[in-house]
Amino acid sequence: MRDSVLPPHSGGSHIQKEYKEGEPFDWRNVHDVFTWSKSGQVNMAYECIDRHVNAGKGAHRALYYIGKGKAITYTYHELQSEVSRWANVLRRYGVGKGDYVFVFLPKHPYGYIAMLAAIRIGAVVGPLFEAFMEEAVKDRINDCEGKYLITDQSFMDRVNKEEIPSLRHIFTTDSGNDTTEISIVEEARVESSFSEVEWVDLEDGLNIHYTSGSTGKPKGIIHAHRNMIQQYQTGRWVLDLHENDVYWCTAHPGWVTGTVYGVFAPLLNGVTVVIHGGRFSAEAWYQVLEEAGVTVWYSAPTAFRMLQAEGEDLQKKFDLSSLRHILSVGEPLNPEVIYWAYETLGLRIHDTWWMTETGAQLIANVPTRTIKPGSMGRPIPGIEVSILDEEGSPLPAFETGHLAIRTSWPSIMKEVWKNKQKFNSYFPYGEDWYIAGDLAYLDEDGYVFFQGRSDDMINSSGERIGPFEVESKLIEHPAIKEAGVIGKPDDVRGEIVKAFVTINHGYDWGEELFKEVRLFVKDKLAAHAAPREIEVLEELPKTQISGKLLRRELKKREQERATFSS
Numbered sequence: 001m002r003d004s005v006l007p008p009h010s011g012g013s014h015i016q017k018e019y020k021e022g023e024p025f026d027w028r029n030v031h032d033v034f035t036w037s038k039s040g041q042v043n044m045a046y047e048c049i050d051r052h053v054n055a056g057k058g059a060h061r062a063l064y065y066i067g068k069g070k071a072i073t074y075t076y077h078e079l080q081s082e083v084s085r086w087a088n089v090l091r092r093y094g095v096g097k098g099d100y101v102f103v104f105l106p107k108h109p110y111g112y113i114a115m116l117a118a119i120r121i122g123a124v125v126g127p128l129f130e131a132f133m134e135e136a137v138k139d140r141i142n143d144c145e146g147k148y149l150i151t152d153q154s155f156m157d158r159v160n161k162e163e164i165p166s167l168r169h170i171f172t173t174d175s176g177n178d179t180t181e182i183s184i185v186e187e188a189r190v191e192s193s194f195s196e197v198e199w200v201d202l203e204d205g206l207n208i209h210y211t212s213g214s215t216g217k218p219k220g221i222i223h224a225h226r227n228m229i230q231q232y233q234t235g236r237w238v239l240d241l242h243e244n245d246v247y248w249c250t251a252h253p254g255w256v257t258g259t260v261y262g263v264f265a266p267l268l269n270g271v272t273v274v275i276h277g278g279r280f281s282a283e284a285w286y287q288v289l290e291e292a293g294v295t296v297w298y299s300a301p302t303a304f305r306m307l308q309a310e311g312e313d314l315q316k317k318f319d320l321s322s323l324r325h326i327l328s329v330g331e332p333l334n335p336e337v338i339y340w341a342y343e344t345l346g347l348r349i350h351d352t353w354w355m356t357e358t359g360a361q362l363i364a365n366v367p368t369r370t371i372k373p374g375s376m377g378r379p380i381p382g383i384e385v386s387i388l389d390e391e392g393s394p395l396p397a398f399e400t401g402h403l404a405i406r407t408s409w410p411s412i413m414k415e416v417w418k419n420k421q422k423f424n425s426y427f428p429y430g431e432d433w434y435i436a437g438d439l440a441y442l443d444e445d446g447y448v449f450f451q452g453r454s455d456d457m458i459n460s461s462g463e464r465i466g467p468f469e470v471e472s473k474l475i476e477h478p479a480i481k482e483a484g485v486i487g488k489p490d491d492v493r494g495e496i497v498k499a500f501v502t503i504n505h506g507y508d509w510g511e512e513l514f515k516e517v518r519l520f521v522k523d524k525l526a527a528h529a530a531p532r533e534i535e536v537l538e539e540l541p542k543t544q545i546s547g548k549l550l551r552r553e554l555k556k557r558e559q560e561r562a563t564f565s566s
């Protein structure tokens with residue numbers, strides 16, 4: 001019999017030494033860590049890099065890249081020099097405080113250097129997911145009129161310059177035939193390794209991530225430099241980062257996890273960040289864990305499930321003894337996976353919950369707490385959670401309602417780009433409570449159990465997909481008349497994208513057209529947004545009065561079918 005709870009690790013964590021369970025926690029306690037607490041000015045890149053160099057830790061390894069070819073290492077000192085050189089190039093071409101600089105690069109040190117260089121000179125960085133296709137790239141840069149883009153020649157066929165008129169300069173990490181593109185690596189070589197830090201205010205813009213809801217195009221969520229307070233502290237208390245840790249967050253910085261917990265939180269804590277270029281393969285991932293000697297590992301349930309499905313024989317071929325702490329985020333972590341890790345690796349997987357909008361973890365299984373598999377954990381110190389009913393009143397334990405966080409916390413979003421109405425929609429019951437859009441209940445000990453979304457947002461492999469964006473793309477295909485898109489439950493990916501469509505006259509639905517339509521979305525938008533299933537209907541369910549698509553109906557239909565067929 002499996003135990004219904006997993007006991008805490010046996011000590012040694014920061015939070016065990018620094019926090020007594022149940023005590024209130026004031027985020028201002030964290031301010032002293034940073035230089036700005038003395039000067040009143042701030043810069044995330046400085047706190048991530050220079051602070052450690054100034055403290056005599058310049059020789060410590062900051063980045064460790066494993067990908068094609070030889071491994072690449074940057075010490076904190078080397079990272080400081082390289083970021084400064086790039087910052088000097090950007091400055092020379094006019095990039096300055098408050099400018100939007102998009103970074104569209106693979107998982108490679110250049111992507112990290114590009115982001116930190118832009119931040120060093122006060123720009124707002126917009127990391128783009130490496131698998132975005134032309135329209136996903138265009139929509140995002142156009143939305144906030146991004147002036148600068150740092151990318152790679154092999155990505156340029158997905159950058160339609162003519163249709164992004166706001167772009168003043170494109171920097172590329174390698175050189176191509178187009179002389180209007182600036183080869184940033186080459187130009188950085190001749191720059192000084194010293195550059196002034198652009199000191200900014202805590203409230204100044206730091207990064208923008210586009211994220212999907214159930215309606216409209218993705219919205220630009222803007223975060224401020226003050227995020228460092230909570231990102232540093234959760235890196236310390238939730239990720240439990242110690243100076244000599246080798247830390248691997250598997251997310252690409254184009255997703256907020258890859259930026260906050262792939263770049264900021266680990267560098268603020270002065271650890272070694274592992275970067276792995278390349279796609280998922282169980283063998284390659286185990287290889288990275290072994291070769292880099294990863295001690296702290298942050299990934300997502302879909303990846304853990306895929307590793308589990310590969311079986312124990314493969315896992316046993318690798319020496320994974322360096323692993324000490326495993327964490328998960330992005331989608332529900334099923335108990336089977338927690339038991340699998342516990343039984344094969346002897347380690348618990350610590351679930352964490354947060355969102356693009358929240359800027360850092362809010363609910364987690366911190367190392368000192370008992371894990372109840374199936375629960376995301378409890379609010380971290382300094383955070384208060386409640387479950388509210390439709391009127392905004394708190395519900396008792398075990399009743400499902402809207403997951404709400406009491407405002408405010410250091411890393412909450414600064415704004416939604418040019419969309420005050422969207423920003424306000426997160427506070428439907430007044431400004432005391434931030435409403436996540438998730439449904440959940442609490443148990444008698446305050447553990448949070450995720451129950452789904454209250455809107456139509458789709459979560460496939462931890463990647464957030466807005467049905468509207470996919471529907472809009474589908475109907476651009478000549479064969480498709482109307483489309484309704486939902487998430488269909490899936491054992492490995494959590495959900496898959498499923499489309500219901502009506503077809504225009506003169507088209508024959510079949511395998512061939514399915515493939516063509518799927519590829520159409522994949523090529524224009526992104527692979528993760530392309531429907532894995534498309535079903536043709538005579539008509540789509542709609543509301544009688546306004547003719548609005550009823551995705552809920554489609555979901556119900558899918559659920560009923562699943563019940564009847566199993």
Ligand code: WT7
Pocket residue numbers: 211256257328329330331332333351352353354355356357376436437438450452453459462463464
């Ligand atoms: C949505 C946010 C920034 C974290 C990565 C995703 C879902 C997130 C969990 C979890 C169940 C989770 C929620 C949330 N989600 N973490 N531990 N268990 N669901 O960020 O793309 O902004 O998506 O992801 O539904 O609202 P995101």
